[in-house]
Amino acid sequence: MTFTSTVLVRTREARRQKRSGLPKWVLIGAEILVPILLLALWWVASAGSTNTFFPPLQTILQRLVELLGTPMFWGDVGSSVGNLVLSFVLACAIGVLLGIVLGTSRWLSALVEPTIHFFRAIPPVALVPIFVSLIGFGNETRILAITLSALFPVLISTIDGIHATDPDRRAVGQIYRLSRWDRVFSVALPEASPRILSGMQVSLITAFVVMVASEMLGSSNGLGARTLLAQQSFMIADMWVGILVLGIIGYAATALLSLFRRRVLRWYIAIRQQEKNL
Template structure:
C-alpha cells in the first residue's frame, strides 16, 4: 500500500507543480493572448459540452484510430519481411531512408489532391507519418532476433506461422512496441494538422476556429483537451503493452532482483 501511494505521488507531483506554477505566473495577467489559468478552467465546462465532445473529439479519435491501425498493420508486416531477408533489406533501405526524411505535414497538399478533403485524406496523413517509427523499429527488432533461438526453433521443427508468431514477433515485440509508442505521439500531431486543412469538425478545426475568432480562452481549452487526450492514450497504451509484453517485463524484473 505504501509503495502504491509513493508511486502515485511521483506520478502526480510534477503535474501539480506545473499547474501551480502556471496558475501563479498567469494569475495577474492582462495579456489577451495569455489569459489566467483560472479563466481558462472556468471557460472549459462551457466549451466542452457533451455535444461538442461528440461533434469534435469523437471524429478526431476515430480518424486517429483508423490511421494508427493502418500504419501498425503495414509497418509490422513490411518491417517483418524487410528485417527477415537481407536482400530485400538491401533493395528497400535507400528508398526507405528517402521517404522517411520527407516530413509528413509536407505531404498534406499532395494527399489532398488524390484523396480529397474528407476523412480519407486525414486518415492517410496520419498513417503516412505513423508508419515510419513502426516500420523501422520492426526491422531492427526482427534483425536482432537471437540466432541461437532461431536455430533452436528450426531444429525443433517450429516453422512457418508458428515460428513467425512464437520466435520472430515475440523476440521483436519490445522493439515493435517502442515504435508503436513513438507513432502514437506522431499520430496525435498529424491528427491536429490534418484537421486544420479543409475540415468541418475535429479538435484541430475547432482550435483554429477559436483562434480566428480571437476566442483565446476557448483556444487554450482546446489545447488542454489535446494534452488530456494524449495522456489518456498513453495510459491505455501502457496497459496494453504491459499485458502483451508481460513476459518481457517479468524477465526484466527478475533480472533486477538477481
C-alpha cells in the same frame, strides 16, 4: 547461517534496494502531484491577467465547462479521437505485417529499405499538403496522411526486431523442424515485440502531431480545426480550451499505450528485473 553468508545476503539486499531506486508509490505520487502543481502555478501566474492572449486559468476552465455541454464540442473530440485511433491501428497492423514479410526476406529487405528510410526522413507534417493537393480536404485524406506518417516507425522496428533474433533460438526452431512461419510467430515475433512496441510509441506521437496538423489545414472538423478557428476569431479562451483538451487526449493515449505495453511485455520486464537483481 555463517557470518560470511549473512554478509553476502545483506550485501545482495543492499544492491537490490540501490538498483530498484525510489519506491513505486513515490513515483506514482509524483506523476499525479506534478500536473497538479503545474496547474496551481498556472492558476496563480494567470490570476488577474489582463493580457488578451493569456487569460486567467479560471476563465479557461469556465469556458471548458460551458463547451462540455455542447454537442459541437463532443463532435470535434469524437472526430479527432476517431481519426487518431483508426489511423494508429491501421499503421500498426500494416507496419507489423510488412515488417514480418521484409524481416524474413533478407534480399527483399535490402532492396526496399533505402526507399523506406528515404520516406521516413521526410517530416510527417510535410506530407499533409501533398495529400490535400492530390485527394482533397475530406476525412479520408486526414486518415491516409496520419496512417502513412505513423507507419514507418512500426515498420522499421519490426524489421530490425526480426533481424535481431537470436541465432541460437533460430537453430532450436530448425532442430524441432518448425515451419518457417511457426519460427516467425513462435520465436522471432515474441523476441522482436519489445522493439515493435517501442516503435508503436513513436508512431503514436507521430500520429497525434499529424492529426492536429491535418485538421488545421483546410478542415472544419476536429479539435485542431476548432482551435485554429478560435485563434483566428480572437476567441482566446476557446483556443486555450482546445490546446488543453488536446494535451489531455495526448497524455491519455500515451498512458493507455504504456499500460498495454507493460501488460504485453510482462514476461520481458520480469526477465529484465531478474537480471538486475542478480
